Each structure stands twice: as C-alpha cells, then as structure tokens.
Amino acid sequence: MSANTIARPYAQAAFDEAMRLGDLKGWSTLLLTLAESLTISEVRAVVSSPRISKNKIVDLVTGLCGNKLSQQQINFIRILVDAHRLDVVTEILAMFEALRAEAEKFAEITVSSAFELSADQKQKIASALKLKMQREIKLNCKVDKSLLGGVVIRTGDQVIDGSARSRLSEMAIAMA
Numbered sequence: 001m002s003a004n005t006i007a008r009p010y011a012q013a014a015f016d017e018a019m020r021l022g023d024l025k026g027w028s029t030l031l032l033t034l035a036e037s038l039t040i041s042e043v044r045a046v047v048s049s050p051r052i053s054k055n056k057i058v059d060l061v062t063g064l065c066g067n068k069l070s071q072q073q074i075n076f077i078r079i080l081v082d083a084h085r086l087d088v089v090t091e092i093l094a095m096f097e098a099l100r101a102e103a104e105k106f107a108e109i110t111v112s113s114a115f116e117l118s119a120d121q122k123q124k125i126a127s128a129l130k131l132k133m134q135r136e137i138k139l140n141c142k143v144d145k146s147l148l149g150g151v152v153i154r155t156g157d158q159v160i161d162g163s164a165r166s167r168l169s170e171m172a173i174a175m176a
Contacts, residue, residue: 004095007088010080011095015103017072024100030065030073031093037064038089047086057081106136110154114147114164125153 018027037043043064047057058078062069065077080086101107109129111117117125126137133155144152149164 003088003091006085007091007095010085010088011092011099014076014092014096015099017076018096018100019103021070021072023070024103026070027073028093028097028100030069030076031089031096033065034061034077034086035089035093037061038086047081054078054081057086061086101135104136105134106138107133107155108138108140110140110142112142112144112147112152112154112163114143114145114149116143117141117151125151129153129155
C-alpha cells in the first residue's frame with residue numbers, strides 16, 4: 001500500500017477537525033513541526049524503537065511540537081503513534097495543505113526562472129494566475145540558471161514550461 005493511500009484518511013481527519021475547530025493554520029503548524037521533527041535521525045530512531053512505550057513516544061512528539069497543543073491535536077498524535085503512522089506525516093502534511101488551499105481558495109505557485117524576476121514581473125504572473133485559477137496566489141520564486149531563459153511555473157501536479165531549454169528541446173525533436 002502506498003504512503004499516499006495510508007496518509008489520505010489521516011489528512012482528511014485532521015482537516016475535518018481543523019475545519020470544525022476553525023484552526024486550519026494551527027493544524028498546519030502542528031503537521032509542519034511534526035514533519036520537521038521526524039527528519040531528525042535521533043528522533044526517528046526513538047519513535048521507531050519497539051523498546052520505547054507508545055506513551056513515551058507520544059510525550060516526546062508532543063514535547064517537540066510545543067506546549068500549545070490542543071487536546072484534539074494531542075489525540076491526533078496519539079492515534080498516529082498507536083497506528084505506527086508517524087512515517088507518513090510528510091504525506092499527511094502535503095495532503096492537508098492541498099485541502100487547506102482548496103478551502104481557503106489560494107494556490108501556492110513555484111516559479112523557476114533563469115534570472116531574478118522583478119517585482120513587476122512577479123505581480124504580472126500572480127495576476128494572470130489569479131485570473132486563470134480563480135484563487136489567491138502565493139508565489140515562491142527561485143532562480144535556475146539551467147533554464148537559459150523563460151520560466152517554469154508549478155502548482156501541485158500542473159506544470160507550465162515556458163523555458164528556453166524546453167523550447168530548444170522541442171525544436172531539436174522537430175528537426176530530427
């Protein structure tokens with residue numbers, strides 16, 4: 001069974017509870033902190049050890065997530081620990097964020113360009129995408145010198161490739 005298949009019901013349950021409580025941001029923060037904590041090899045070793053009791057793992061994980069957790073969030077962590085699902089927290093986070101973006105009508109877009117984009121260029125891209133997607137847009141811009149020119153726009157599983165590298169590849173294929 002794939003990690004996404006395993007993570008989906010947990011992400012949906014967390015999202016449903018966050019919506020019920022009106023705390024999408026708080027649950028996003030929890031899941032992000034949890035995912036980041038589990039990237040530490042020492043933490044992974046402890047939470048995956050069969051010698052450590054589940055209660056101690058819950059205490060460790062909740063301690064890493066801070067002392068401002070709600071009872072529902074602590075219960076969610078306990079469920080993940082009891083079901084041995086801490087290994088899919090990254091997937092749960094990604095799915096939760098997708099559900100949150102849909103609910104809040106925003107899209108997180110990654111724009112890769114060969115050169116640093118000006119504020120005006122960023123604004124034009126964001127405006128065009130907002131019009132097309134009917135959502136608020138959050139741009140994450142990065143420079144990728146291998147593109148030669150143009151931009152590559154990614155959101156979720158959609159990619160708009162307007163890079164010079166891509167155009168040159170298409171021309172080479174057409175000429176072959």
